Every structure is written in structure tokens, then in C-alpha cells.
Amino acid sequence: MKQIGHWIDGKAFAGGVAAGGVGVGTLGAPGGEGAGGAQRFGPVWDPATGAQQAEVAFATREEVDLALSGARAAFPEWRATSLSRRAEILFAFRELLHSRRQEVAALVTAEHGKTLSDALGEVARGLENVEFACGIPHLLKGELSEQVSTGVDVFSIRQPLGVVVGITPFNFPVMVPLWMLSNAIACGNTFVLKPSEKDPSASLWLAETLGEAGLPPGVLQVVQGDREAVGALLGSPEVAAVSFVGSTTIARSIYETATRAGKRVQALGGAKNHMVVLPDADVDLAADAAVSAGFGSAGERCMAVSVVVAVGSVADSLVAAIAARLPRLAVGPGTDPRSEMGPLVTAEHRDKVASYLDSGRAAGAEVVVDGRLHDVPAGGFYLGPSLLDRVEPGMDVYRDEIFGPVLCVVRVESFEEAVRLVDENPYGNGTAIFTRDGGAARRFQFECQVGMVGVNVPIPVPVASYSFGGWKDSLFGDTHMYGPDGVRFYTRTKVVTARWPDPSTSSVDLGFPVTR
Secondary structure, eight states, X not given: OEEEOEEETTEEEOSOEETTEEOXXXXXXXXXXXXXXXXXXXXXEETTTTEEEEEEEEOOHHHXXXXXXXXXXXXXXXXXXXXXXXXXXXXXXXXXXXXXHHHHHHHHHHHHOOOHHHHHHHHHHHHHHHHHHTTHHHHTOOEEEEEEETTEEEEEEEEEOSEEEEEOOSXXXXXXXXXXXXXXXXXXXXXXXXXXXXXXXXXXXXXXXXXXXXXXXXXXXXXOOSXXXXXXXXXXXXXXXXXXXSOHHHHHHHHHHHHHTTOEEEEEOOOOEEEEEOTTSOHHHHHHHHHHHHHGGGGOOTTOEEEEEEEGGGHXXXXXXXXXXXXXXXXOOTTSTTOSBOOOSOHHHHHHHHHHHHHHHHXXXXXXXXXXXXXXXXXXXXXXXXXXXXXXXXSHHHHSOOOSSEEEEEEESSHHHHHHHHHHSSEESEEEEEOSOHHHXXXXXXXXXXXXXXXXXXXXXOOTTSOBOOEETTEEESSOBSHHHHHHHTEEEEEEEEEOOOGGGXXXXXXXXXXX
16 A cells, blocks of 8 residues: 655655664554654545545654754755745746646645645645745845934844744645745745645645755655644744644644744634625625535635525525525536535545534524435545525534535624624634625625635635734634735844944943934
């Protein structure tokens, strides 16, 4: 069976730390012994068939330390590398990523299950972040104030932090790593990536391709694993900063653990994204948007619309329009160009998502469309699109981040009630409003307590020149991810006050320094 390992110091690393350094040899059997102690493995599934297609080696603490040591050793030279050279490497990587996008998208489809067109979209959005980072000579420009005092100039510069870590989720194995590592390495840091163990191959592809583009060994390390690897990274004094995307429970834990150790942290948590539809909205447009945003990538997106808030008289026609579209969605393998929605990532996750249909009905919601009855291929981790109407805020199906193809409709009577519903939700990642009324849209974006807002745009993920991040329990930390906030997160400011006096005028002065 195919075995997937790590990427350490510019080469593939199967697992097991030999006495002389990296031991790339035969991997042990699952649960067996590696060269560096107990070697553990996890399954990598083919979500389209339900068969195991590979196993991934989970990094031991010693292997994590090896990756961190290599990153630390590479940092001084990489930090001293000119901005022009860093940009040159990123430009070369951008060209390779663009020309080989079909190749890496196919890896994503094979291990995650999303359709190939969806995987290509993910690669394209990740590519935007690489393109943004290519402008690093401009992005790291500081400020200078001349003659702040007689013969004294003051200027500020941004310098890298050192070794930084990214812990990324299964749902975007290309895009989210590129959110982090593009700016991190452009700013002069070295980066250790811990991708999801569910779809690990894309991370190795990125590391190998960056190496081909000219990135020196050790600047980007990849360690596979589970919570043991995460614990080793968070506990290491070598790590200066941690970026994370995942569930709120884990985001909060990582934030608390890492900040307690004195590390800088940006941890993006869960979401329950509301799409508010006002009575004046175009119902067909809103229904198309709700279906696209709710069921794309089988709902396994942190920016997926999971709640449609139908205001007043629009509710009945909107629910009917959404319900009419769902039976026509083609659910099948991501490799099939006819498929519009692929499987979920694991059987366990599929079963958990499906359980919300029964719990929602038991709580009083109406199951308008039951995805378990949808025409899907035999085998695989499939669940068709589901629609629940008359959902109430007290129900689990409303409170929980389901992360699957289940769309809930909550009915409210007024604009004010819709805004209150959005604001009272503990998550504040994304929201959208559909309306023809510019004044209502302006009021909504002004009042709602959410980090990213769409106006007639169901998934308001910012372009790479802005930054991504929510509010409330969707974000732990002070900065959002990528864009300008990404540059700020991966650098720290140094202020230099300089004076070049004439030695003949020098004297001892114990008074407090003044500028006038």
C-alpha cells in the first residue's frame, strides 16, 4: 500500500530518525516500530469508493524536533536573502503552480473527494495568495521621518519572527497552506506545515514544487501527524508563531496553549454562516446562490451557507425554489465531470452529518429534502443535499457547525429580527444579504457583528489583497489571515533612531532626551 511521509530539509522523508540524521528507509507496518521509536500510521481513504488508498506516517516527537531543527538552521540564511530573490522564487513557484494546477487538483480530488472543478477553484484562490506575496519588496517597505530632532532621523522596519508553524484542515489542502506559507516565507521566516492527515499528499506536492522553484532546503518543512505532532509543535521553544484553521474547540485550545507559551497565534475557528433574504430579493437568484453556497464541496467549507434566514413573505417561495433545485444536483465521484457534488471526506463524518436530519425532525424542524434518499453511487461516503425548514435557534441543527450538505431555513418576520439572529450567534465568520434595497444592504453591513459580509454575494471570501477572518468564536487572536494582516502577523516592527553627530560637538548630558 502507498505510504505517505514528510518533507524535511528539502527531501521526502518516510519516517524514523536514524542516529546520523534522517533515515529514509522502509516504513514499518501500521502500529509497528520505526527507526525513531513507535511509528504510527493513519488511513488515507478514497471517499468516492470507501476504500483505503494509502497510509500516512504520523510524526513522532523526535521527527517533529528534526523538522524544527532544520527550519531553525535554515532561518539565518533565508532571512538574509534579498527581497528580490525571495520574490523571484515565489514568481517561479507561481508559474509552476499555474502550469501544473491540474496535477495538484487531481491529488485533492483523490483524497478529499471534492469535484475536480472545485479543486481547481481551490488552487486558483491559493494562487492569488502566492501572487500577493510576490509583491513582498513593496509590502515590507517601512517608514522614515527625517529630522525629528536636530540631526536625528527615525525609521521603522519589519523583520521576520523566525520559525513559524501552520496547522491546516482537510477541506482545503492547497488553499489554506498557501494562505499561510506564501506570506510567511516571503517575509523571511521558515515554515513548518502540519497538514490534515485525511488528505496529506497535496502538502508534499507544494513543498517539492517550491523546492523546484528554488526555495532552499529547510525553509519549508512538512510533518504529517495528529494531536501528538501538534502538541510537539506547540510545546517547542523553537516556534515563534502558530497559524491554525479548524474547529472552534481546537482553535481555542491551540490559542490558549500557544499564547501561554509566549507564541504569537492566529487561530480561525468554526462558523455558522447566515444568508439573509429580504422580501424584495430575486427569489431565483437567491435560491441559486443558497444551493451553490450550501452544497458546493458537499458543504465542507468554513464559508458555506448553512442557514438561510427568510424574512417575511419570501419564505414559502424561497423554500420551494431551493427544494426544486436539489433533486437535479448530480452527486458522484469528483473525477466524473458530470458530478456537481462529491462525497464527504470520511464515513464517520458522513454518518454524523446525516444524523442531524433525524435530530432536526425530532426537534420540530421539517425535513423538506432528505439527502439520504438522493441518487448516489454505491460505496463511498456520499450524502445527497438536504433541506430543513422551520428550524429554530434552540435546535442542535441550528447551533452546531454541521460541515456537510445540510441547509437550514429559519423564518423571521422583520429585518431587525434577522440582524439580531446573526448577531446573537456565537460564530461570526461570514454572512450575506440578498436584496434590491441598497439602504437595507448598507444598514446590514454596518450593523452585523460578523467579520466578512456579502451583499448579493453568498460566499464573501476576500481577495488576496484583503484579509480573511471572522469575529467572536470564529477567531482567536488579533489578526486575520493572509493579505495585509498576514504580513503583519509574520513580522515584527523595529524602530531605529539614528544620529551621525560631529565628534567635535559631543558632550555628556544626563538630562532627559528631548526633540526640541
